[in-house]
Amino acid sequence: MAAYVAAGGEESVQRVITALYGVTKKLDQWYARQLADLDLTQGEWAVVAALAKAGEESLTPSQLAEHTSVAPSSMTHRLDKMAQRGLVLRRPDADNRTRTFVSLTPEGWDLFIQSIRESDVVESDVLRGLTARERNELARLLEGVIAHLDDVED
Known part of the structure; x- marks a missing residue:
């Protein structure tokens, strides 16, 4: 994280994006194994x-x-x-x-x-550490981020 901040990245932004990437990467690995077990391609x-x-x-x-x-x-x-x-x-x-x-x-x-x-x-299991209220809040926040992704210029 320190390298991103030293390079000019905002720490809170970098923490969120790094966390989202980590969750996505782990889930993608699990889904790939699950599809292989089911003998399905993506x-x-x-x-x-x-x-x-x-x-x-x-x-x-x-x-x-x-x-x-x-x-x-x-x-x-x-x-x-x-x-x-x-x-x-x-x-x-x-x-x-x-x-x-x-x-x-x-x-x-x-x-x-x-x-x-x-x-x-x-x-x-991934979300077991969060209460139902926290899961709902996280979902609401992420849905807001997703809704604005198309607004980000390439």
């Missing part, structure tokens, strides 16, 4: 999560590509692999035969639920 997890967030609504491959920031051709390949594993179901749109809808299969939902439950244990 890209496949992004699809599972997007479909789970959509709930009962099916999404098109183009919508999934947009939600996960990949090229549509990459999404097609990803969905092929996931369908072979029984995680997603593709079905043609009855009104437009050129469009396909994608949804999670029961196995895909089970994988999502298992992952969230495992993550919640670790994430709760």
Whole structure:
């Protein structure tokens, strides 16, 4: 910390950013291990999560590509692999035969639920030193920081 301050950084800012980076790095390492244990890539997890967030609504491959920031051709390949594993179901749109809808299969939902439950244990453990009130305050503060990230000039 001293080196950052000596170089002109504000100590409180450097402490916050260093702490956020440390938490993010540790959680990213844990999530990577969890995905490997579940035999999922990060890209496949992004699809599972997007479909789970959509709930009962099916999404098109183009919508999934947009939600996960990949090229549509990459999404097609990803969905092929996931369908072979029984995680997603593709079905043609009855009104437009050129469009396909994608949804999670029961196995895909089970994988999502298992992952969230495992993550919640670790994430709760990470925050165990904070009271519910402190967690709420931390969430509120970080949400405020996130909301202003787009305002920061490149």
